[in-house]
Amino acid sequence: MSGDHVGPAATVAARVRHLESLLEQRGLIDPDGLDRALEAFVARASPANGARLVARAWLDDEFCARLLADADTALPELGLSMGGGLQTQRLIVVANTRDIHNVIVCTLCSCYPIALLGPSPTWYKSEAYRSRVVREPREVLREFGFVLDPSVKINVWDASAETRYLVLPLRPAGTEGLPEDALTALVTRNGLIGVAPV
Amino acid sequence: MGRIHDVGGMQGFPAVDHEQEELPFHADWEAHVFALNGALIGRGVYNLDEFRDAVERMPPQEYLASSYYERWLHAITTLLVEKGVLTEEEMLGD
Amino acid sequence: MTEKFSAGDKVRASRVDPPHHTRLPRYVRGAIGTVLNVTGRHPLPDNRARQLAAEPEPVYAVRFAASELFGEGDHTVTIELWESYLRPAELAGAE
Numbered sequence: 001m002s003g004d005h006v007g008p009a010a011t012v013a014a015r016v017r018h019l020e021s022l023l024e025q026r027g028l029i030d031p032d033g034l035d036r037a038l039e040a041f042v043a044r045a046s047p048a049n050g051a052r053l054v055a056r057a058w059l060d061d062e063f064c065a066r067l068l069a070d071a072d073t074a075l076p077e078l079g080l081s082m083g084g085g086l087q088t089q090r091l092i093v094v095a096n097t098r099d100i101h102n103v104i105v106c107t108l109c110s111c112y113p114i115a116l117l118g119p120s121p122t123w124y125k126s127e128a129y130r131s132r133v134v135r136e137p138r139e140v141l142r143e144f145g146f147v148l149d150p151s152v153k154i155n156v157w158d159a160s161a162e163t164r165y166l167v168l169p170l171r172p173a174g175t176e177g178l179p180e181d182a183l184t185a186l187v188t189r190n191g192l193i194g195v196a197p198v
Numbered sequence: 199m200g201r202i203h204d205v206g207g208m209q210g211f212p213a214v215d216h217e218q219e220e221l222p223f224h225a226d227w228e229a230h231v232f233a234l235n236g237a238l239i240g241r242g243v244y245n246l247d248e249f250r251d252a253v254e255r256m257p258p259q260e261y262l263a264s265s266y267y268e269r270w271l272h273a274i275t276t277l278l279v280e281k282g283v284l285t286e287e288e289m290l291g292d
Numbered sequence: 293m294t295e296k297f298s299a300g301d302k303v304r305a306s307r308v309d310p311p312h313h314t315r316l317p318r319y320v321r322g323a324i325g326t327v328l329n330v331t332g333r334h335p336l337p338d339n340r341a342r343q344l345a346a347e348p349e350p351v352y353a354v355r356f357a358a359s360e361l362f363g364e365g366d367h368t369v370t371i372e373l374w375e376s377y378l379r380p381a382e383l384a385g386a387e
Contacts, residue, residue, distance in 0.1 A: 017230075130206060155370060156367060
């Protein structure tokens, strides 16, 4: 042990390094293994995955129906899964319509379909979002620059660790004839959470 | 009545501060904390529910003043001490 | 294990405020909502967090009107709730 004091005044980074070296000495972690796991995680999990699901659902009505009925069995059709995390996670996809707009939150912590969206943005995990979107979703959407027509009702979904939600946005007008790649590129992470139209 | 993390519907928080683009981790140490938690849970040192519980047990004022991964670090160190894996003194480097 | 509730049932979320980890947030406690469906079967997190025995139980997606939860708003909030957190809405003075 190095004998360096890493008391309260030490930087967080120093405290983490010290903690890792202690755990490594105890044989509880393997730093190379940690690095590899991290790289794999960052490489695999991305909003491009969620976007592909959406583009395919826009183009293929039967896939869309399967996705909405039982997303977990539809994911492997595109080579995707919710796996790789610390626990089983079921996926439920909720579709926006002309009358209904969906938005996702985890008020208690930060549950999020990481495998399909990548790591969650800081704002998703913030008290501001978690407290306000269940109570005043229309105002929160407006803060994201998304003004929803008053005739459209909002369904907010408070996710759990075991069941995570993804929004299927409405296909934008004027996209008829676009190939799947182009459609995929239209879909944003914020649209998949529900704070943007697409 | 309830714990500080249970903020659904609570009033008084500000407008959502949304960055346009951001990296998954703002600093290396955050990535390390993330990976560390996964490794410890994978080894069965504690489970995910215990981890969430440990985050929630932070003193309210500390919870609100901490960043997301600072909360994770707090929970991890709390559990390591409670489970008898490490002592507070060891973590302070004494 | 049979499920206590079915799609369409009106249920009331428990008002219990436990001194331990729970996945029943304050904002739904005591409120009446409608069961949409069963989304899975999982052990109660309240018990798992305390390393107590926990058999899987049904978890329901339950929809609440914003007006019921907050006294205002025209939106709905749907939340995953374990069966242990729910009572039939008809029970008077539900805890």
